[in-house]
Amino acid sequence: xxxxxxxxxxxxxxxRLPLDRAASILAAGRVQAAHYHxxxxxxxxxxxAALLLIGLGIAGSWVMHSARxxxxxxxxxxxxxxxxxxxxxxxxxxxxxxLSPHVSDLQAWLAGKGAxxxxxVPSTLETLESLGCQVLDVRGQHVSLFCxxxxxxxxxxxxxNLGPGGAAKSAAEPNRSLVHLLIAPRxxxxxxxxxxxxxxxxxxxxxxxxxxxxxxxVFVAASEAAGSSLSAVFxxx
Amino acid sequence: xxxxxxxxxxxELAELALLQSGFRYALSLAHHRQDAEDLTxxxxxxxxxxxxxATSRAALFTSIRNLFIDRCRRAKVVAFDxxxxxxxSLAHPESIAPGxxxxxxxxxxxxxxxxxxxxxxxxxxxxxADEVGTLTRQSRGTVLSLxxxxxxxxxxxxxxxxxxxxxxxxTRNQ
Numbered sequence: 001x002x003x004x005x006x007x008x009x010x011x012x013x014x015x016r017l018p019l020d021r022a023a024s025i026l027a028a029g030r031v032q033a034a035h036y037h038x039x040x041x042x043x044x045x046x047x048x049a050a051l052l053l054i055g056l057g058i059a060g061s062w063v064m065h066s067a068r069x070x071x072x073x074x075x076x077x078x079x080x081x082x083x084x085x086x087x088x089x090x091x092x093x094x095x096x097x098x099l100s101p102h103v104s105d106l107q108a109w110l111a112g113k114g115a116x117x118x119x120x121v122p123s124t125l126e127t128l129e130s131l132g133c134q135v136l137d138v139r140g141q142h143v144s145l146f147c148x149x150x151x152x153x154x155x156x157x158x159x160x161n162l163g164p165g166g167a168a169k170s171a172a173e174p175n176r177s178l179v180h181l182l183i184a185p186r187x188x189x190x191x192x193x194x195x196x197x198x199x200x201x202x203x204x205x206x207x208x209x210x211x212x213x214x215x216x217x218v219f220v221a222a223s224e225a226a227g228s229s230l231s232a233v234f235x236x237x
Numbered sequence: 238x239x240x241x242x243x244x245x246x247x248x249e250l251a252e253l254a255l256l257q258s259g260f261r262y263a264l265s266l267a268h269h270r271q272d273a274e275d276l277t278x279x280x281x282x283x284x285x286x287x288x289x290x291a292t293s294r295a296a297l298f299t300s301i302r303n304l305f306i307d308r309c310r311r312a313k314v315v316a317f318d319x320x321x322x323x324x325x326s327l328a329h330p331e332s333i334a335p336g337x338x339x340x341x342x343x344x345x346x347x348x349x350x351x352x353x354x355x356x357x358x359x360x361x362x363x364x365x366a367d368e369v370g371t372l373t374r375q376s377r378g379t380v381l382s383l384x385x386x387x388x389x390x391x392x393x394x395x396x397x398x399x400x401x402x403x404x405x406x407x408t409r410n411q
Contacts, residue, residue: 012361017260032285
C-alpha cells in the first residue's frame with residue numbers, strides 16, 4: 001500500500017460536498033445571516049428606544065422636580081405689590097428681616113437674599129431715617145420692602161423698634177409714622193407703570209399708594225400714615 | 238452550480254472552501270457521506286443564525302463536532318469504551334483489494350470516530366497534536382495516543398491485507 005499519510009490526505013481531499021448541495025447550504029446560510037442582521041438591527045433599535053425612553057423619563061422627572069422645588073413665579077401687577085404690603089402688616093406678628101438706620105446695610109442684606117437692592121433711594125425718602133427691610137414673596141416674585149420713619153420726632157416707637165426683637169413689635173403695632181418703599185424688577189410685572197409716569201393707586205383701608213418706574217425697577221410707596229407730612233412725601237415722589 | 242449573484246467573489250470562494258473543509262471534517266467523524274452533508278449543513282446554518290456568518294474554521298469544526306456528539310448520544314451509536322477494551326488492531330478486511338481506495342475506506346470505517354478525527358486533523362489538516370488537542374478539548378497526550386493507535390491499526394490492517402490468505406489472522410480482537 002502507498003504511503004499511509006499521503007493516502008489519507010488524498011482520500012479526504014477527494015471527498016467533496018456536491019456543488020449543488022454546497023450552493024444550497026451557502027444560500028440558506030445567507031438567508032439565516034440576513035435574519036441575524038435584521039434581528040441585530042431590531043435589538044439595536046429597541047435598545048436605542050429604551051435608552052431614549054429612559055432619558056426622557058429622567059428629563060421629565062427632573063423638570064417636574066425642579067418645577068416643584070422652585071416656586072412658580074408669575075407676572076405680577078402693582079396692585080399685587082400694594083396688597084402684599086397691606087397683608088404683611090396686617091399679620092399678627094410681621095417681622096422685618098433686618099433693622100438698621102443705614103440704608104446701605106439694608107441694601108446689602110437684600111442683595112444677599114436675591115432681591116433687587118441696587119437702586120438709588122428717592123431723594124424725598126433719603127431724608128428719612130430707615131428702620132428695616134424684608135423680602136416679600138408676591139406670587140413667586142421677590143419684592144424688597146424698606147421701612148422709613150416718616151415722623152422721627154416720635155422717639156417712643158423708634159427706640160422700641162431698634163431694640164432686640166423690636167422688629168416684630170414695630171411691625172405689629174399700628175404705626176402710623178412709617179412709610180414703606182417696595183421695589184421689584186420691572187420684568188416681574190405684567191404691566192408696569194411707564195417710566196416717568198406716576199400712578200396713584202386706589203387706597204386700601206387707610207393705606208395709600210404711589211407707584212412709578214425708574215430704569216428696570218418699579219417702586220411702590222405705601223403708608224398708613226395720614227397728615228400733611230405724608231402728603232408732602234408722596235407729593236414729592 | 239447555481240449561486241446567487243456574486244457580490245464578493247473572493248468571499249464566496251473562501252466560504253465554499255470553508256464549507257468543503259467542514260464537510261471533510263464531518264466525514265472524518267461520521268464516516269458516512271449523507272450524515273456528513275447533514276452535519277455540515279446544520280453546523281453552517283447554526284453559525285449563520287447565531288453569528289451572522291461562518292467565517293472561522295475552528296468555530297465550524299467545533300459546531301460540527303458538537304452536533305456529531307449530540308447525534309451520537311441521541312442515537313446511542315457511540316460506545317464510550319475504556320482504553321483497555323479498545324482493540325489495538327483492526328479486523329482483517331477480507332473483501333478489499335490491497336492498496337485501493339475502497340481498501341482505505343474500509344480501514345477507516347473500522348476506526349473509532351475520535352481516532353479518525355485525530356488522524357484527519359493531524360495528517361490532512363496538518364494540525365499539531367497541541368492544536369488538535371485545543372480543537373477537540375483533549376490533552377496533547379491523549380491526542381498523540383489516538384493518532385498513534387489509529388495509525389498503528391491502519392498500518393497493521395493494511396499490511397494484513399497484503400499478506401497471503403494462508404497467513405493466520407489475529408484472534409485477539411475477534
